[in-house]
Amino acid sequence: MKLLGMDTTGNTLSAAVSEDGRLLAEIYLDTGKKHSSTLMLAVDGALRAADCTAGDMDAFAVACGPGSFTGIRIGTATCAAMAHGAGKPAVAVNTLDALIENAGKEKRTVCAVMDARRGEVYTMAKCGGESIVRECAVPLVTLLTELLPKGPVVFVGDAAERFQNEIMENRPDSLFLPQQFALQRASSVCAVAERLYRQGELLGYDELEPHYLRESQAERLRKR
Structure with missing residues (x-):
């Protein structure tokens, strides 16, 4: 095919x-x-x-x-x-599904984040194909402090690059994909x-x- x-x-x-x-x-x-x-x-x-x-x-x-x-x-x-x-x-x-696919067979939670402007991100998170955070548009801080589970999360998407410092401040154990897989x-x-x-x-x-x-x-x- x-x-x-x-x-x-x-x-x-x-x-x-x-x-x-x-x-x-x-x-x-x-x-x-x-x-x-x-x-x-x-x-x-x-x-x-x-x-x-x-x-x-x-x-x-x-x-x-x-x-x-x-x-x-x-x-x-x-x-x-x-x-x-x-x-x-x-x-x-x-x-967002395609962005999560960039992480390949990563076994940790993978969270796609895209800058949605107006202080929000488009986001979705999965772990092993299972939905962790359903697709939504929310403030980044809400995603980081309320929606995502505890533990390391792999972030991918333009907002992961743009707001990396803010992500690390709230979740110091965060991980990021290499540049060639980030977008x-x-x-x-x-x-x-x-x-x-x-x-x-x-x-x-x-x-x-x-x-x-x-x-x-x-x-x-x-x-x-």
């Missing part, structure tokens, strides 16, 4: 091709350029490096959120278009997507939707 995965939910961007759990190729960019101008270049590069075409894929996977609202829209729209063009299903992967990666999107594919969690191209977790600023202002 071949999958094309992509992640545009943060400042980084990546596209990857995997086959039966083996990573064939991955393009990872952290250049600051707009995702709208670099995503298809990354997708094309990953396909070429894997000696594949879009038509060879069994499914197309995307990190559908939470994360950057604009980035999420770019990724889901691109994934839907490619799935439609190839006549293949799409797989929606939660960004979103399409290879992890592929890994999660393969499990979802085998569980039958497939979508039509027109069923793929962004997962924002909370309302955008525009929506909040409109309600006011």
Whole structure:
């Protein structure tokens, strides 16, 4: 089974091709350029490096959120278009799940934290595949002092980098992944997507939707 995965939910961007759990190729960019101008270049590069075409894929996977609202829209729209063009299903992967996948077979609690602005983080924590903290948007201090269990926790995500000092102040036994695994990666999107594919969690191209977790600023202002 071949999958094309992509992640545009943060400042980084990546596209990857995997086959039966083996990573064939991955393009990872952290250049600051707009995702709208670099995503298809990354997708094309990953396909070429894997000696594949879009038509060879069994499914197309995307990190559908939470994360950057604009980035999420770019990724889901691109994934839907490619799935439609190839006549293949799409797989929606939660960004936080994919970040936790970066930790591999880590047996301790792994907590994904993304900067959600306004003093909050998007977060989720698991240990051995079991949910410890369900997906939510909360103040970082609440996560550190109330939601996470005692003992060492492995942190991953942009908020783990940005707020490392605050995390260490509250939890001195915290652990952090190396830089190359600290942020979103399409290879992890592929890994999660393969499990979802085998569980039958497939979508039509027109069923793929962004997962924002909370309302955008525009929506909040409109309600006011």
